[in-house]
Amino acid sequence: MKKILPYIPLIVLLIIASVSVGFSESYRNELVCKDVLFAIDEKTDKPKLLTESDILGGIKKTKKDFIGKKINSIPLHDIEDAISNNPSVLACECFVTIDGILHIKIQQRIPVVRIVGLHDNYYIDEHGRLMPLSQNYTARTLVASGNIPEGFRKSNNVLLQTQKDSSSLKDIFLITMAIRKNQFLNSLIEQIYVHNKSQYILISKIGPAIIEFGAIDEYEKKLQNLQAFYMSQKVRENWHLYEKISVKYSNQIVCTKY
Numbered sequence: 001m002k003k004i005l006p007y008i009p010l011i012v013l014l015i016i017a018s019v020s021v022g023f024s025e026s027y028r029n030e031l032v033c034k035d036v037l038f039a040i041d042e043k044t045d046k047p048k049l050l051t052e053s054d055i056l057g058g059i060k061k062t063k064k065d066f067i068g069k070k071i072n073s074i075p076l077h078d079i080e081d082a083i084s085n086n087p088s089v090l091a092c093e094c095f096v097t098i099d100g101i102l103h104i105k106i107q108q109r110i111p112v113v114r115i116v117g118l119h120d121n122y123y124i125d126e127h128g129r130l131m132p133l134s135q136n137y138t139a140r141t142l143v144a145s146g147n148i149p150e151g152f153r154k155s156n157n158v159l160l161q162t163q164k165d166s167s168s169l170k171d172i173f174l175i176t177m178a179i180r181k182n183q184f185l186n187s188l189i190e191q192i193y194v195h196n197k198s199q200y201i202l203i204s205k206i207g208p209a210i211i212e213f214g215a216i217d218e219y220e221k222k223l224q225n226l227q228a229f230y231m232s233q234k235v236r237e238n239w240h241l242y243e244k245i246s247v248k249y250s251n252q253i254v255c256t257k258y
Helices: 005-030 054-057 074-083 168-180 183-188 220-231 233-237
Strands: 035-040 089-096 101-108 110-117 119-124 142-146 189-197 197-204 210-214 242-246 252-255
Touching: 005 252, 035 054, 054 074, 074 089, 074 101, 110 168, 119 168, 142 168, 168 183, 168 189, 168 197, 183 189, 183 220, 210 220, 220 233
Parallel strands: 035 101, 110 142, 142 189, 210 242
Antiparallel strands: 089 101, 110 119, 189 197, 197 210, 242 252
């Protein structure tokens, strides 16, 4: 008996745990869904590109299809997979709390540039994935237009394109992300224009509107030179004299007067 005494607390804990698990499983089997709550980019100020209707429409369900159903009959993993197939969704998590509330948490993709192509309009997100325009909200992003023949493809990631399949989309994405990292240029540049498949023009909100950017080569260095140009006091005093500027030549800035 003395040998058993030290193990009594552990045995009691095991019995309590077993009873609790059994009770929890029994309770869960009888638990009924009382409501469905959505959280789209919870605790962030991101624009809501998706609505509850978009999410439920993607799985061909309404709230009424869940409320009143037993929780163990609701395929949570299938719901997550179906919602995650939405090209505007980055991640989805579904879970049920002890009060019978079905929670659906959505993390949206973040559009960084809007493509206005020859045949189609869509966004590229911060991971280089294409995503469709939202019917609920127009995201405030850079706009890329001009000679862009590529249309929207749900599974396309511009960063995974091979050299053989390369297009202007990857170049646009790289330039966009470099601009976004620079607070000054991000507030200055509003558009990327594709002159042809390898030559780009930036459109500025202030100063000379046209910035000849050239090819993607040394794009980060070109943006650094552009910022240095705009930060010059002498240049700011004479903005009205310039029709356009060019940074497409290595370590040079060429200005064209009216």
